[in-house]
Amino acid sequence: ALGxxxxxxxxxMRPVARLAEIVDELGxxxxxxxxxxxxxxxxLRTLAANFDRLLGRLETSFNRISRFSAxxxxxxxxxxxxxxGEAEITLSRRRSPAEYQACIESAMEEYGRLSGMVDALLFLARAEQPDAxxxxxxxxxxxxxxAVCAFYQAMADEQDVALINEAGGLVAANSGLLRRALGNLLDNALRHTPAGGRVCIRTTIQPSLLQIIVSDNGSGITPEDLPFVWDRFYCADAARLRQGQGTGLGLAIVRSIMQLHGGEVAxxxxxxRGTTVTLSFPMIATETPVLR
Incomplete structure (x- = not known):
């Protein structure tokens, strides 16, 4: 009987040993x-199926991190x-003070873009922390x-675009993050709205949601680009990135801000004909992992 x-x-126990061997080989x-x-x-079928789902989530996260790093x-x-390149050209021979100053001014523009990109990346990294x-x-x-419209009013006047604030109501939100989300949306709208156009902020109240709607009558987005607008570093107009006019992180930050508030963005x-972005905030404040 013992034997x-x-x-x-x-x-x-052979299947268990086989499963342990497979798990040990994974990298x-x-x-x-x-x-x-x-x-x-x-x-063991349930265990194997659950382990496959875990591998799927790990693969998705690993691929996302790899793409983000690239x-x-x-x-x-x-x-x-x-x-x-500018520094090497400037130092290739002796130049006048005005030429050195022009080189430094050009470098300052790139430094500003790099600083903005790093700040945005740090925000996105902190926003994904579950204990925030x-x-x-x-x-x-x-x-x-x-307050956001006042900041962008000069840019709107320069481009001859009407900036209209028809918002109202109360919302449970972080003031700094709400203004940052609205600022990113206004910045995008103003850059893509021609002279004589308009950008409007308004609100609607649903049974359990307060929606802040930012709309414009600008150039709009092609159907091919729509599925990718929330991706980090994606920009439908690649020339804007080359000219230092954007980082492709604005809408990704807006989506992260809404996730931190337990809301949605569409x-x-x-x-x-233009673009409309809707920020949907829950009417009742709930505890959500968020950023300080």
């Missing part, structure tokens, strides 16, 4: 592998090459929108 029990137990380069494809006893390297390389905390007092949406756009 038979030992043999039966040993045979029954960063084998996250695409799935263990449930093999024939497992009924007792994007960062690519975006930082361009301004660094510009700075180095956010203060969300009740805010007057009209006052918050008015975008609708029609080429040649």
């Amino acid at each position: 038979a029990g030992y043999l039966i137990a040993r045979r029954g 960063a380069g084998q996250l695409h592998r799935r263990v449930a494809d093999e024939h497992w006893p009924r007792e 994007d960062i390297a690519h975006e930082l390389r361009t301004p660094l090459h510009i700075l180095r 905390r956010l203060d969300k007092p009740m805010l007057d949406v009209r006052e918050e929108a008015a 975008l609708q756009s029609e080429l040649g």
